[in-house]
Amino acid sequence: MKQLALPLLIFCTSFLFSQSKIDSLQKALDEASQDSVKVKLLHQLYFQYENKEPKKARNMALEALRISSELPIVKLRSASYAIYGDYLYTQSSFDSSIVMYKTARNLAKEIDWIQGEMDALFGLGNVYYRKGNFEEAKKTHEQKLKMAEELGDRESVAGSYNSLGLICSEQGEMTQAMEYFIASSKIYKEVGHLRNYSITLMSIGMAHRQLGNYDKSKWYYLQSDSISTLLKNDLGRAYVYHNLAIINKNTGELDEATLYNDKALVLFTKLGDRKKVGELHYNQGSIFLEKKAFKKAVDAYQKSLGVSVVTNDSMMIAFSNCAIGQSYMLSNDFKNAIEYLKSAVEISERIGLFPIEMDAYEYLSETYGKTGDFEQAYQSRTKYSILKDSLFTREKRELANEIEARYQNEEKTKEIALLESQKKLQALQLTQRVNERNAIVAFTIILLLLAGLLYNQYRIKQKTYKELRELDELKSNFFANISHEFRTPLTLIKGPIEQLEQNPGAGLGMESIKMIRRNTNKVLQLVNQLLDLSKIDKGKLELEQTEGDVFKCLRGAASSFSSHAAQRGIDYKIQIPREFLWASFDRDKLEKIVYNLLGNAFKFSDDESIISFVSSYTDGELRILVSDTGRGIPEDKIPFIFDRFYQVYQGATREYEGSGIGLSLSKELVALMDGTITASSEVNKGTIFTIALPIQKIRPGNLKDKSTRTNNQLDQKKKPYEFQTKAVETSPKILLVEDNPDMSYFIKEHLQGIYRIKEAKNGKIGLAQATKYAPDLIITDVMMPEMDGVELCHRLKSNFDTSHIPLIMLTAKAGIENKIEGLEIGADDYLTKPFDPKELLARVKNLIGQRIKLRERFAQTASRIHPKEIATSSLDQAFLEDLLQLLEQEYSNSSFGAPEMQATLGLSKTQLHRKLKALTGESPGELLRNFRIKRAAQLLRQKADTVTQIAYAVGFNNLSYFAKCFKELYGVSPSNY
The missing domain is CATH 1.10.287 (Helix Hairpins)
Incomplete structure (x- = not known):
């Protein structure tokens, strides 16, 4: 059984804790006045707390990151991101750690800070190694090695050699690993770095242990232990005990192995290293396995697996699964053995852990053989043999010994070289x-x-095909989105104009005029944004600077959102200094940046949330901060939000409208002003955008802002428009499901005089109201938040209580495939924006009229009911067929009434009444009575029997009541009929 390699990548950052040094650093931090000095002191305090007090270390790292993010010193920012990445790495938050290291590296690259980039690459490589992504880890450490060699940094070169050696040993490349380890140890010994020299001695001992050279492995581990004891390094001693336990276990000295394993477990528990605690449980399981105590072995391995899952250690998860599978196999529990061994194969193959994959196939072959599944046993054995031949050859041990001999004795190296030369001479013959x-x-x-x-x-x-496909998809999404953005305002502009054209004398109301202006401005804004992006691409967009008060400009732009905030109950805070900032700046572009950022903040914030706009001016730099408490942006999406046409929240629901060009344009405009824009966000907590613009003040700010407007004046609530209800209570009810307030107003304005209108601002609310109010018709948009129109239509048509309600879909998507999709799921009609209000009225009238005619036809006195002639595929037709078949069976039963009808059909009284009234215009009792009367009329026409006998035959016990009902329906008595 091959054992887990020693992960030593963060080991070399361990320092002795000095309280006096911490006190002096803390005192210096308290007295420091410059932010740059504070950041450096916080970095030093982080390293002091790192291994002893993680919570304090985290506080130091976060504070350094916060202060440095507000400084123009890129080097301090890069270092702060790297240090916070180190902390996240020690807490096993690998994905977040990767983001921090990549940010640190990008910042270092911006200023050509090679050492900072090397530090970030080292941390990044360590994270990939711990996640089991060995190929990416190797690639990252090789980049760092190349930079260290160019820089002439020997210690960094040695560190890269050691890291690459560990990666190679995990992949079974032991020859290459030994070369890296020996090269690393030589450099550390020459520069006198004892701590790191002891690490490389352990790495060489590990390589010998994996090759089975246990005596040599012990020698190197004991040498490393002597150095760790000298340096009072508990972490180093813990690693030595761990590996000595493994060696003694492999040599059969199981009691000695248990002793060393327990010592290591005590030290690693004290140090709080959960991953090593998991490995030690794994080792104890191996010892139990050697003693053939299989149940105890499984328990120990399960503890190891549990820790590995919590710490997201892919490599250790693979080892634990393989070991548990082997233990179950040896205890003849073949079902569990196969399950865990398959998991080990899957994980090992995914992360490139070929040695453990080979072991798992070997055990699978043996397990399948014991269960009699020889075909699977043969396949597993074949895969095992292939891996064994490619990983373990006799040359590896011989080459490792040869390289070690060269390292220990230069004279022997010369002799070996001479022998090699003689061999070459012989080969020439x-x-x-x-x-x-x-x-x-x-x-x-x-x-x-x-x-x-x-x-x-x-x-x-x-790759080219994939990129072209992604580009094509991006373009398609953009044109679909921009089409939606244009079609909706154009509909709201076109409708009132056509109305005015048809009725010039009627004029337009103030609300309609304001709606036209709002939507005209929206279209103009979209066109201007596209033109600005075009100018930027061609390099023709230039600053048009004029002198003016920057703060006044910001107050005007920010206050334009106050009424909108008041309408939605949003706590909108504006903090702009009440002084003059006279400077030369491009007013139009600055306003566009503010409008885009505040527009996004209001778009992605719920009603009654908080939005802040804060501006300040310090040392020639204008800073603008826009924050909200809205939905937030996922961490993995933040790097892309400034990409052109990129939208974080996409999909059919279109919960947030937009074209994906606002933030991209803002970034371009900020860059044109030589400024920077950054974003930070947390999902469901909000987003913060920070802008820094270099602006030179050209007039002292000694004048007071003469503006007398107060926030209360700016935040006056707009009085909502109230419709005048003209439709009577008997008018048909229409449910309007539309998220755009202007579009909703536009449609309601044309329908409200004829029909009773109920509104819903998204599909989810619309579904609830359709079930509650049972409207005569539903009009719905396709793209809405919460639930889109397609999903709403599907749910309505598949719900028994609402399947009979006709539905019209409105959309900006004009493609035939979109219409087909809507009609296929049951929509009764489909209108494409922009549409003529007359057409909408005509379609509403026709659909409601069709339903009324259907009910009248059903209720005609001369109609004859033939259920078998009803060809049905819809939910409503199927219901009617079941109902009429039931009436055919039970109409002669005088005790059969509406309650029995409800029980047989499995419907409540309200459901049955509402459904029958909608489809036939009759209540359940009326439908049953008229069915019997019509059947009696049929029998009377055929002269099947006397009036009395026919009345009894169709379920009537009271002859006078039968005659009364017959005359009400046909206008004559039964005998005269």
């Missing part, structure tokens, strides 16, 4: 064989190169 071999090798290399080139071309084509 076999010219023919060498030529043949070289020809084969050359031919093989050519084939490999050709295969590599073909594969590379294939990958390039696939």
